[in-house]
Amino acid sequence: MMELQIANMDLAQLAGSGQSFTWNALEKGRWGVAAFGRYLTLTQQGDRFTLDCDEAEFEAIWRTYFDLDTDYAAIRACIDPEDAYLCGAADFGHGVRVLRQDLWEVMVSFLISQNNNISRIRASVAGLCTHYGEQRVGRDGVHSYHTFPTPDALADATAADFAALGLGYRAKYLEALARELRGQGLPALRRALDAAGDEEAVALLRGLYGIGPKVADCIALFGLHRIDRFPVDTHIRKVLAAHYPQGFPLERYRGCLGILQQYMFYADL
DNA sequence: AGCCAGGAAGTCC
DNA sequence: GGACTTCATGGC
Numbered sequence: 001m002m003e004l005q006i007a008n009m010d011l012a013q014l015a016g017s018g019q020s021f022t023w024n025a026l027e028k029g030r031w032g033v034a035a036f037g038r039y040l041t042l043t044q045q046g047d048r049f050t051l052d053c054d055e056a057e058f059e060a061i062w063r064t065y066f067d068l069d070t071d072y073a074a075i076r077a078c079i080d081p082e083d084a085y086l087c088g089a090a091d092f093g094h095g096v097r098v099l100r101q102d103l104w105e106v107m108v109s110f111l112i113s114q115n116n117n118i119s120r121i122r123a124s125v126a127g128l129c130t131h132y133g134e135q136r137v138g139r140d141g142v143h144s145y146h147t148f149p150t151p152d153a154l155a156d157a158t159a160a161d162f163a164a165l166g167l168g169y170r171a172k173y174l175e176a177l178a179r180e181l182r183g184q185g186l187p188a189l190r191r192a193l194d195a196a197g198d199e200e201a202v203a204l205l206r207g208l209y210g211i212g213p214k215v216a217d218c219i220a221l222f223g224l225h226r227i228d229r230f231p232v233d234t235h236i237r238k239v240l241a242a243h244y245p246q247g248f249p250l251e252r253y254r255g256c257l258g259i260l261q262q263y264m265f266y267a268d269l
Numbered sequence: 270a271g272c273c274a275g276g277a278a279g280t281c282c
Numbered sequence: 283g284g285a286c287t288t289c290a291t292g293g294c
Contacts, residue, residue, distance in 0.1 A: 018275060114276040120292070121275080168290030173277085212277045233275040265275075 010095020
């Protein structure tokens with residue numbers, strides 16, 4: 001058990017922010033978070049958080065996962081005070097952060113996300129975990145959870161299997177992705193991505209079947225923490241048209257574009 | 270019935 | 283290189 005004070009973090013906002021699809025609401029304000037093969041439950045009262053893990057696990061996994069070493073107050077302070085829309089969006093989503101999620105989980109989740117809605121993405125990801133993930137018993141010894149399935153765990157399934165979980169026409173993309181990255185495919189891709197700059201990383205991702213510009217940007221932002229990527233989806237396109245007809249000031253916000261994008265996305269949800 | 274959802278591939282020219 | 287169409291599927 002750990003108690004912490006964390007500024008600029010709100011569990012309900014993170015759970016609803018559409019960047020992770022493996023959070024689940026438990027009883028009375030408690031959230032369950034599965035990541036990196038672990039399962040954490042936590043609660044929040046204001047800026048005080050209670051996590052059911054020890055300090056070693058917190059330092060090994062969760063400090064990084066919740067991006068606690070990034071100063072979100074400083075980023076919000078950079079917002080142009082004349083920009084009423086962006087100030088309002090950042091205020092509304094004050095507890096949204098860019099989580100440092102597992103690369104493969106992000107690849108699969110956002111491959112599924114295209115032309116889809118968040119509730120069905122969540123259901124599809126849950127189906128993948130229960131059907132192909134590893135079942136483990138939680139810290140309380142009673143409740144169990146499923147890890148996110150590896151490429152190898154998915155590679156023998158077919159598009160028809162994935163379609164049965166509600167992936168629709170995206171099922172063939174996941175079939176190809178899992179087979180492409182099975183064995184040493186994923187670590188090899190990760191090495192190439194880690195050695196690449198932002199543009200090159202996005203280009204590498206776009207070389208995979210089913211991954212286009214928007215999904216590649218989401219993978220770079222959420223799976224590689226390339227904080228300057230600015231994914232433009234249907235919501236952001238709408239926001240840009242409504243509030244930035246002359247174009248969004250990308251250069252002004254170089255260095256934190258992805259975080260501002262999350263404020264804008266969450267405000268539009 | 271048609272439109273929308275964290276879009277991308279295929280198919281024209 | 284663009285512009286247009288197709289792709290599953292459920293909710294509104």
